Amino acid sequence: MGDAAKEGALSLVSFGGADTFTLRGTLPANFKIKAQAYYGSEDGACSARGDANSYESSQDKTPHNYKFKIPVSYHKGLCTLKLARVALYTTGRYGEKDWQQTYDNGGLKVVDKLPAKAPGFNVQGELVKEAQCTWWFQMTKAKSRQGEISKLLDCKGDGAYVVTESLPGKILTININENPEEEPYRDSYWVKTENGWKPCTGRWGTDYEELCTSPPKFRTFRMNDQECSVYPNCKE
Known part of the structure; x- marks a missing residue:
């Protein structure tokens, strides 16, 4: 899905406008990233109401960029929904066969106060994080592919702590880097x-x-x- 399509899908759930922040970054060749934003409400009768919105990049065969505009809060019916967390799924492909791709999990943790030593946004409203993904190789346990090499993906740094009240208008950059040195699982x-x-x-x-x-x-x-x-x- 292109940026225009993603932003079009976003407008359908914005319900007349929403405070948003931007999640963006770079991806290696044959990688893609998916963000799953989860929302909840503390408004009495709305407390059981939840929602989720998905955003997904392309998986180009050359290095490429991604950019998502994610609501921090919005109205749905009579309920005000606020961002609770964002799950991130980084997928890498290591061959042309259907099974030769896998993913690892990261995410944004929404907090009221940053933990000690957690980086915050600078005065320009930006925060840049560098994540590194390493391929772990092994002999597959799948009987249909016995003796073949399969891989797992281990990503470090693909997440951040964010404070809800100060998040609108901010730009969070998470660049995904591929470690050239593979390791045994x-x-x-x-x-x-x-x-x-x-x-x-x-x-x-x-x-x-x-x-x-x-x-x-x-x-x-x-x-x-x-x-x-x-x-x-x-x-x-």
Whole structure:
């Protein structure tokens, strides 16, 4: 969904105008981000009333930007709904097959007062955060793809504390960066060599990587329809 479509969808829930803030940032190639804003009310009969609005970027094959304008509060019927939290879902794709993508969770925590050492907005009303996402590789547990490499995504810094009363008009930038150094999902199950990472075997006799023995024994795996002995280069 493009920015114009997102802003059009926003106007449908604004009900004559709303205090908003901007969430924006940069994304690596093959990444996208989704923001899910949750709302609640403390107004008597409206206390059980809640709402949620979603905003999602594109997933371009080149580095790209995202920008969402999110209401801090708005009226729906006779109820005043206020922002309670914003869940963030950062999705990365590492191959062309349907299953070769995954996501990690972040989010904005709405508070009455910033915790100690939590950064706030500057005098220009802006706050910039740099998040880093690291790929964790492993041999998949899916029987239909036995022996293949699959990945998990671990993102750090993809969130912030925000104070409700001072949020309208602010600009929060969360840039998503991709760590060029991938890591094994399990410690001591792979050995790093000068040619790359090698999966261990010989301890339990499973079809997956195993806790390394001493000296280590290695096994092969499959990646991009090839039999490989080292990750990420496949061949030594």
